[in-house]
Amino acid sequence: MRQASKPSSSRFFDINGWAFVSVAMALISVFMLYPIGKSLWMSVQSGQGTMTKFVGLGNVQRLLDDPMFLRALTNTSIFLVVQVPIMIVLALVMASCLNIPNLKGRGLLRTAVFLPCVTSLVAYSVLFKSMFSYDGVVNSTLMGLGLVSEAVPWLTDPFWARVVVIVAITWRWTGYNMIFYLAAMQNVDKSIYEAARIDGISATRRFLSITIPVLKPVILFTTVTSTIGTLQMFDEAMNITNGGPADSTLTLSLYIYNLSFKYVPNFGYAATVSYVIVVLVAILAFIQFYAAREREQ
């Protein structure tokens, strides 16, 4: 009899286990699994509002001939390729400067560079919009310092509008990523640096041959999360430039929003565009997964 009670008690605990996770699983099924399946179903249909018909891969074909989509994809890629590396390098340099022993004012400096990431994306977007207006504070400062001879058309020129968006995102997220590096650096055994210094290895070399390899997993983590974040960028594109001028800052998410809620709604095609983001994120996730596994082996 005693033998028999054991499995029943483990089943009792198993019921408990399912009970604890049940609410979350039910919600995830309704608000995550169902929508993702539904949007796959929607992506093979086309039409306006509720009048839809099955088009199979028609939407995918339409993607390739859609100049607006290609525009949004190009813009998003430009933001990725330019912004993420700049931010990661800047954050790494900042973290290693802040990690120098006996640095004066460390707490104050760290808080200052971290502060931007508590602002809401909308708040800092409208703030940047006002700062970069044609007669605004950025232009008057640059001209006052003699760095530019005439006002830069930040928000009205396609090239400079992209620059503003990149500057804005870098301002918002560099401190955030820096904190991850700083935390990782503080876990590194200080004696390694000490030994390297005694051996006469320069600071730059120490940074490249000790800090970077040790931080590799964290760098990978922040790169992937930043990339995924930029792939989905919406708030900044909408509130700084509203995708303009001449669609130069239109992102994929903003395009999906416009397709669904601004133009005559075509949910099916919008779902297809959103699957482009899904595929891109999945690729990145796999890269991270395999890189992490390689590290463990």
Next chain:
Amino acid sequence: MSQWSGKLRTALVYGFLWLMALLSIFPFVWMLISATNESHDITKGKMSFGNALTENYHKFAELFDVGLVFWNSGKVAILGSFLTLAVSSLAGYGFEIFRSPGRERVYQGVLLSMMIPFSALMIPLFILLASFDMLDTHMAVILPGIASAYMIFYFRQNTKSFPLELRDAARVDGLKEWQIFLFVYLPVMRSTYAAAFIIVFMTIWNSFLWPLIVLQSVELKTITLVLSSLGSSYTPDFGVIMVATILATIPTLVVFFAMQRQFVEGMLGSVK
């Protein structure tokens, strides 16, 4: 020679760090200065305090019911955080404490779902909530975020540091499993909850895209929606915008400075 290069390097490090700190702080200073200036001075880059602060505030209060906007944002953020913490910590605890091969597989599914970008969910979610007849309600803003895969992951990771002896002792004392969770686990994990609360609260307070899609009525709008509509008008009044920006930022700044340690802890919780 080497002493000189050492000093030069120190100067460079300090110069770089203070420049970065200055650039990080400047928009905040700009926001404070501009809130006291009139719109046309702001777009001209006026860098000194003016005396239009009360005027700007009154203009803002004429356009929107400031108290109501705050109530909306606060209600959504606090209720949403509370529900997210409750549901996600229960699940994180369940996955870590009661292990079974079946649940591990479900958990891997949860982790995988973290990778689904919100842009891919928003249209079906919109249609789903329309079919529940829930569009244009605060509950519609809150509901889809409650079972947060990220928070389930966070709580499971942190539950690894929960001493199992406490649970075993409680079982010997005859406590039921839900009692152990409520009266043993919850008090012990206070700081884990605090850190999670800050992260979730800020995320919801600052959220924009989903409320933008769901909320239509002016009297339901949150501060980010109000701010965005002020900024996107054809003739934006930047004085009013700055006052609204300050009001939107104050709660997050207060939470940040009051609980800086927990904030960083919550942020780093996922890479432990």
